[in-house]
Amino acid sequence: xxxxxxxxxxxxxxxxxxxxxxxxxxxxxxxxxxxxxxxxxxxxxxxxxxxxxxxxxxxxxxxxxxxxxxxxxxxxxxxxxxxxxxxxxxxxxxxxxxxxxxxxxxxxxxxxxxxxxxxxxxxxxxxxxxxxxxxxxxxxxxxxxxxxxxxxxxxxxxxxxxxxxxxxxxxxxxxxxxxxxxxxxxxxxxx
Amino acid sequence: xxxxxxxxxxxxxxxxxxxxxxxxxxxxxxxxxxxxxxxxxxxxxxxxxxxxxxxxxxxxxxxxxxxxxxxxxxxxxxxxxxxxxxxxxxxxxxxxxxxxxxxxxxxxxxxxxxxxxxxxxxxxxxxxxxxxxxxxxxxxxxxxxxxxxxxxxxxxxxxxxxxxxxxxxxxxxxxxxxxxxxxxxxxxxxx
DNA sequence: TTGATTATATATCAAAACGATATATATCAA
DNA sequence: TTGATATATATCGTTTTGATATATAATCAA
Numbered sequence: 058x059x060x061x062x063x064x065x066x067x068x069x070x071x072x073x074x075x076x077x078x079x080x081x082x083x084x085x086x087x088x089x090x091x092x093x094x095x096x097x098x099x100x101x102x103x104x105x106x107x108x109x110x111x112x113x114x115x116x117x118x119x120x121x122x123x124x125x126x127x128x129x130x131x132x133x134x135x136x137x138x139x140x141x142x143x144x145x146x147x148x149x150x151x152x153x154x155x156x157x158x159x160x161x162x163x164x165x166x167x168x169x170x171x172x173x174x175x176x177x178x179x180x181x182x183x184x185x186x187x188x189x190x191x192x193x194x195x196x197x198x199x200x201x202x203x204x205x206x207x208x209x210x211x212x213x214x215x216x217x218x219x220x221x222x223x224x225x226x227x228x229x230x231x232x233x234x235x236x237x238x239x240x241x242x243x244x245x246x247x248x
Numbered sequence: 249x250x251x252x253x254x255x256x257x258x259x260x261x262x263x264x265x266x267x268x269x270x271x272x273x274x275x276x277x278x279x280x281x282x283x284x285x286x287x288x289x290x291x292x293x294x295x296x297x298x299x300x301x302x303x304x305x306x307x308x309x310x311x312x313x314x315x316x317x318x319x320x321x322x323x324x325x326x327x328x329x330x331x332x333x334x335x336x337x338x339x340x341x342x343x344x345x346x347x348x349x350x351x352x353x354x355x356x357x358x359x360x361x362x363x364x365x366x367x368x369x370x371x372x373x374x375x376x377x378x379x380x381x382x383x384x385x386x387x388x389x390x391x392x393x394x395x396x397x398x399x400x401x402x403x404x405x406x407x408x409x410x411x412x413x414x415x416x417x418x419x420x421x422x423x424x425x426x427x428x429x430x431x432x433x434x435x436x437x438x439x
Numbered sequence: 440t441t442g443a444t445t446a447t448a449t450a451t452c453a454a455a456a457c458g459a460t461a462t463a464t465a466t467c468a469a
Numbered sequence: 470t471t472g473a474t475a476t477a478t479a480t481c482g483t484t485t486t487g488a489t490a491t492a493t494a495a496t497c498a499a
Contacts, residue, residue, distance in 0.1 A: 058347060058350075069342070091341070092340065102279055107265055137354070138354055144363075145345040153336030153337050153344075156336075157332050159277070160389055165333070166283040168333060172336060175335075179339075201349055208406070212399045223388055223392050224388055224392045226388065227388045240285055240369070
């Protein structure tokens with residue numbers, strides 16, 4: 058499922074402009090499991106328009122470019138359903154926060170704490186974000202995904218709050234770290 | 249933190265070839281929060297070599313191309329520490345499974361169940377993968393990330409198993425779905 | 440035993456995606 | 470009043486991806 062498919066998915070929820078689709082990905086219903094930038098959204102919309110999967114209505118605005126509102130066509134809905142009927146590829150995740158915590162021993166204690174607290178906040182805010190949307194009348198799939206997100210975010214935040222001492226107790230310059238580093242070197246060379 | 253930085257990170261754990269680095273991303277310690285393909289790993293290693301961040305030892309092999317083993321230099325370690333000292337960007341996640349479950353009402357019941365059961369298996373297998381590695385002697389950061397992964401994967405699998413009826417009870421063609429779709433259209437147009 | 444599959448290795452490249460940038464007014468908070 | 474943010478349309482250089490190339494070794498199932 059590429060960015061074009063996801064734009065079709067967004068437009069299956071409601072008609073939207075490129076800017077609004079970006080907001081749906083970034084802050085809206087998709088924000089916890091999908092994102093794409095303007096660099097791919099606008100080309101995708103142009104391609105979908107050329108292929109007849111969407112139609113476009115331009116609304117003149119004062120002091121701004123005309124707003125282009127895209128709507129899903131029947132052809133587009135069929136294409137979306139076809140994509141949804143395939144098997145999903147594995148999740149793709151890239152987390153700089155987890156990567157930095159993984160290398161916690163190479164960070165200063167202050168930086169380590171900063172990243173950890175920010176990451177906890179990220180999940181707490183994510184929960185509030187999800188809870189801030191009234192679930193009444195939402196389709197079952199969306200409710201399910203909402204509940205999944207909450208479960209995962211709460212588990213992550215709870216684990217990190219309960220285990221922060223494990224990470225914050227690292228002494229960057231002590232013998233234990235060096236011993237651990239030497240153990241890693243030895244383990245690596247054993248291969 | 250781009251692919252070059254992550255290659256430096258991988259080499260901080262042990263010397264490795266491009267192929268081994270890919271395995272570390274795909275199946276090893278990074279597999280739950282970072283991945284990259286050969287298409288970016290080999291160019292990254294070549295750039296790091298040119299920049300003096302790594303050195304390279306070629307080991308001749310019978311019947312195969314020579315194995316190129318890369319090692320981190322002091323310059324490379326400094327560059328890695330510098331990258332780790334920055335603030336992380338937000339996590340980037342792209343999940344086709346969650347996207348498909350989100351649009352559950354557009355799927356057949358059989359396909360919905362297939363995706364759901366596969367996704368539960370993905371997390372259960374992920375837990376077994378993590379638990380299959382002996383944590384003894386691992387640095388605190390790595391232990392912390394290991395625990396976080398377990399907490400998140402278990403929460404996800406548990407939630408989905410406990411709530412699968414919510415998703416599997418969707419009747420694709422019934423009035424409820426149409427009513428929900430109409431509600432969505434009305435909600436969308438209210439904007 | 441044999442054929443299929445997977446593992447081990449090095450890579451490249453066309454296509455897709457990203458993030459910064461361009462342009463410019465409206466709105467808001469200090 | 471000023472700086473930051475929001476609302477809009479986009480593009481483009483850079484990065485990344487996924488398929489592909491090449492080829493033998495090892496493993497596995499029939």
